[in-house]
Amino acid sequence: MQFEPTGIAGVVLVRPERHADARGYFARTWCQDEFAAAGLNPRVVQRNVSFNQAAATLRGLHYQRPPHAEAKVVTCISGAIFDVAVDLRPDSPTYRRWVGAELRAASGTMLYIAAGCAHGFLTLEPESTVEYLMSAVFEPTAAAGVRWDDPAFGIRWPCPPRVMAERDRAWPDFVAEPA
Numbered sequence: 287m288q289f290e291p292t293g294i295a296g297v298v299l300v301r302p303e304r305h306a307d308a309r310g311y312f313a314r315t316w317c318q319d320e321f322a323a324a325g326l327n328p329r330v331v332q333r334n335v336s337f338n339q340a341a342a343t344l345r346g347l348h349y350q351r352p353p354h355a356e357a358k359v360v361t362c363i364s365g366a367i368f369d370v371a372v373d374l375r376p377d378s379p380t381y382r383r384w385v386g387a388e389l390r391a392a393s394g395t396m397l398y399i400a401a402g403c404a405h406g407f408l409t410l411e412p413e414s415t416v417e418y419l420m421s422a423v424f425e426p427t428a429a430a431g432v433r434w435d436d437p438a439f440g441i442r443w444p445c446p447p448r449v450m451a452e453r454d455r456a457w458p459d460f461v462a463e464p465a
Contacts, residue, residue, distance in 0.1 A: 287314065289324040289398075292385040295378060296400025297371045298326060299387055300359065304394065313394055315361065316419065326398050327357040332420040338365075338409045344447035345416075346406015346454060347372055347432045354428035355401035357421040362389040365414025367407040368444050372432065375402035376462065384441050391415075404432050406454075408443050433457040 290299040302313035321328040336345060347370065350356050360369055372384045387397050388410070399405050407416060431454065432439070434447065438460040 287317065287320050289326070292371075292387070294371060294373045294380045294383055294385050294400075294403065296326075296357075296398075297373075297385055297403060298324070298398040300396040300398055302394050302396070315394065315396065316359070321398075327401070327421050329357075329421040330359075330419045332423050334418040334420065335363075336416045336418070338414045338416070339412065340449050341409050341412045341414075342445055342448040343409040343414075344406065344434055344443075344450040344454065346370070347404040347434055347457075348406065349374060349402070349404040349430055350422065350425060350428040351430050352428075354422055354425040357401045358399050358405060359396050359419040360389065360399065360405065360407070361394070361396045361417045362391050363415045363417050364391045365409060365411040366390040366392075367409050367414055367416060369397050369407045370405070370441055370443075371397065371399045372404040372439050372441070373402070374404055374432070375400075378402070382438060382460075382462075384439050386441070406434060408445070408447055410444065431457045432460050436460050
């Protein structure tokens with residue numbers, strides 16, 4: 287696997303190395319030792335899948351508050367998404383910055399998102415399926431989010447969302463944690 291840093295510390299593009307032949311290809315998409323060697327949290331305790339019927343479906347931006355903060359590895363296993371991470375770690379040099387990456391099933395590229403970052407995505411194609419490997423079990427009392435269009439972040443989405451949950455539309459404006 288190839289690990290490529292992004293503009294946010296702890297948010298990394300992961301590109302599996304494909305070995306192709308007449309049958310198709312084989313690629314390792316997870317290796318605890320390789321993730322640890324790249325300085326990423328290798329713990330996986332939960333796997334989630336999100337199927338999205340329509341293009342321009344937006345999910346997020348979600349995170350879990352400490353002590354239940356979670357790292358995640360996001361993969362688009364069918365279709366395509368624009369995946370976004372927002373750094374919400376007040377002690378980070380990239381605090382309140384965001385990065386976006388197009389993840390397509392055809393390429394297999396994944397995005398590793400460090401604990402303390404919010405995550406969301408917008409589907410670019412209908413019938414897009416997204417898989418998440420999580421470092422922490424979901425804890426409903428720690429669930430939180432920030433609004434997809436909050437001016438505190440200025441995320442440039444590739445198109446306006448057409449489908450989203452009311453909860454994601456209604457997150458309040460971001461307010462920085464007191465120091």
